[in-house]
Amino acid sequence: MDRNADATRRRLLDAATFEFAARGIAGARVDRIAAAAKSNKAQIYHYFGSKDALFDAAFSDMATGTVNEVPMDASNLPEYAGRLFDSYERRPWVQRLVTWYLLERGDAAAEPMAGIVQSNRDKVAAISDAQHRGLVTDAFSAPELLGLVLHLSLMWAMSLPEYLVVLGPVDVEQKRQLVVDGVTRLVR
Known part of the structure; x- marks a missing residue:
């Protein structure tokens, strides 16, 4: 993955983490996540496949970060x-x-x-x-x-x-x- 792709994926994960923390999976909106990440909904589906998979990736990222920290x-x-x-x-x-x-x-x-x-x-x-x-x-x-x-x-x-x-x-x-x-x- 190139640096732009890595940066986009990271921004999406960070934005998703805060959206999911505030609203859960059902209440989260991919359009708000995309806007907060300065990206678009297509990128979410490109990198993660679905909103549920994005939640799983955000949760895993948080848990791995805690273990490492x-x-x-x-x-x-x-x-x-x-x-x-x-x-x-x-x-x-x-x-x-x-x-x-x-x-x-x-x-x-x-x-x-x-x-x-x-x-x-x-x-x-x-x-x-x-x-x-x-x-x-x-x-x-x-x-x-x-x-x-x-x-x-x-x-x-x-x-x-x-x-x-x-x-x-x-x-x-x-x-x-x-x-x-x-x-x-x-x-x-």
């Missing part, structure tokens, strides 16, 4: 959870895109994204190794522990407004510290 150190899961929290704070649209993925794709996705599945398998293997070396708790299986760490890092993004009202004001540093402290206690 926030590598996991199984011997320091609290800091990993904190860096995931930081990543979600910098990119609040990630949680919205994940929510739409779960709502509109979830189990109906054509097939799990192989790269993300492999990344999770690698993380589970690293956690299992850290458990065998006594660096983290074995009170949970490695897959369970990974799930708990991932979900704690998303805690604030997925909190109900009614809970946040009861909790009261919490600044970003306090939110991050709670995630790190929670995972610290979890892995002992």
